[in-house]
Amino acid sequence: MKIDIRNILETYLSSNRGGEANPVCMDEENEYRPMVEITNFLARHSLSVNPKNFEQVWEYMFGTNSDLKADLDRLSAASELNDQSALEIYNKYFDLGLDERIEKIFRDAIEQIRNTKQMIATGNDIAIKHENSLIEQADSIRGNKGGIDDAIQKLLDLSRLMVESTRENREQITQTNEKLAQLQNDLEVARNEADHDKLTRLPNRWKFDRDLTAAFQRQQDEQKPFVLAFADVDHFKRINDTFGHECGDRILRLIANELSFLSDHGCTISRYGGEEFAILAGGRDVDQIFQKIDECRARMASKSLVDVESGRPIGSVTFSVGMAESSSSDTKQSLLRKADVALYNAKSGGRNAICQYSADLEDRKGVAG
Numbered sequence: 001m002k003i004d005i006r007n008i009l010e011t012y013l014s015s016n017r018g019g020e021a022n023p024v025c026m027d028e029e030n031e032y033r034p035m036v037e038i039t040n041f042l043a044r045h046s047l048s049v050n051p052k053n054f055e056q057v058w059e060y061m062f063g064t065n066s067d068l069k070a071d072l073d074r075l076s077a078a079s080e081l082n083d084q085s086a087l088e089i090y091n092k093y094f095d096l097g098l099d100e101r102i103e104k105i106f107r108d109a110i111e112q113i114r115n116t117k118q119m120i121a122t123g124n125d126i127a128i129k130h131e132n133s134l135i136e137q138a139d140s141i142r143g144n145k146g147g148i149d150d151a152i153q154k155l156l157d158l159s160r161l162m163v164e165s166t167r168e169n170r171e172q173i174t175q176t177n178e179k180l181a182q183l184q185n186d187l188e189v190a191r192n193e194a195d196h197d198k199l200t201r202l203p204n205r206w207k208f209d210r211d212l213t214a215a216f217q218r219q220q221d222e223q224k225p226f227v228l229a230f231a232d233v234d235h236f237k238r239i240n241d242t243f244g245h246e247c248g249d250r251i252l253r254l255i256a257n258e259l260s261f262l263s264d265h266g267c268t269i270s271r272y273g274g275e276e277f278a279i280l281a282g283g284r285d286v287d288q289i290f291q292k293i294d295e296c297r298a299r300m301a302s303k304s305l306v307d308v309e310s311g312r313p314i315g316s317v318t319f320s321v322g323m324a325e326s327s328s329s330d331t332k333q334s335l336l337r338k339a340d341v342a343l344y345n346a347k348s349g350g351r352n353a354i355c356q357y358s359a360d361l362e363d364r365k366g367v368a369g
Contacts, residue, residue, distance in 0.1 A: 041061070042054075045081045045082070046082065047081070052094070055090070066217075199249055202259075202260070205271070208270035211268055212280065215326075227326070228339045229293060229339060231259060232275060232276045232320055233251070233275035234351040239314070243314060247307050252271075254300075255317070262279060265284065265288075268281070279293065286325045290354065293321055294354045297354055301316055318351060320352060320354070322339050322342030323354065325356075
């Protein structure tokens with residue numbers, strides 16, 4: 001038996017959920033897990049073993065971020081991939097605001113693995129010592145050296161010691177697995193928080209970027225387009241200036257809750273930044289998606305709001321939407337621009353509207369805000 005650091009890291013430090021936890025030990029014959037590919041990559045490029053390098057190499061090997069893969073391939077081909085350039089790639093594609101708890105969880109997991117490795121090594125030494133003593137006693141019986149009864153009693157005593165040490169070893173492994181399982185749960189909680197906007201509890205920009213990459217991958221695999229839409233609160237600065245930022249925050253939460261109803265229709269809602277929200281939708285006809293988003297817009301516009309702090313009427317708060325359907329020739333940048341052009345035209349056309357991208361929108365001019 002050996003300690004399988006790769007297996008533990010994969011089970012307890014990856015973002016995969018729902019699988020049964022692998023044991024701390026595994027047989028030498030077991031096949032390599034994905035973690036060995038990551039560690040080999042790190043060693044091949046002389047990269048340090050740290051959470052940031054693990055995360056981006058995991059994404060490189062098993063994720064869907066084609067831009068990250070291209071950047072790492074470019075650096076690798078030029079022999080310029082090192083800790084410094086890897087950190088720059090990480091800062092480009094991953095959230096810099098990850099909770100420090102993730103770093104602590106990583107260190108705690110490594111410490112648990114080291115302790116377990118030492119414990120197993122000690123247990124193996126004890127087992128080998130008892131095994132050699134048993135062999136000696138068995139040889140003594142076969143050679144009729146000494147009294148048979150005395151030799152059998154020694155065999156029984158040694159066997160009991162082996163059972164006791166094995167039981168203690170097993171209990172320690174069980175305790176370690178329990179501690180690692182708790183670390184896995186802590187890591188999942190921390191990562192979930194890192195993926196979500198604290199104000200609205202919607203997925204944040206970082207998570208949206210990954211979802212958009214995954215949507216393009218599904219389009220490539222299934223040959224089915226999807227829809228990207230931007231929803232932007234109308235006259236939000238005026239609301240903040242008039243009623244204060246706390247009122248503005250409450251309105252953002254209200255709109256986030258309203259947009260969340262779209263998730264029942266196959267849409268993924270994210271807070272893109274500020275007063276802007278992003279909507280990804282697939283598996284439905286574009287006209288159906290347009291209708292559902294427009295119904296959500298109209299529902300919000302029909303509300304008459306009051307500032308709970310001052311009691312002053314706010315009136316109707318609306319948002320405008322620009323949406324675009326992906327094509328096989330689109331990149332992330334081109335699709336984002338199409339949705340942005342559509343949003344610009346919804347704003348310049350009077351706001352509280354939804355506009356679907358078409359090529360003729362490119363030449364239109366207007367004033368948006």
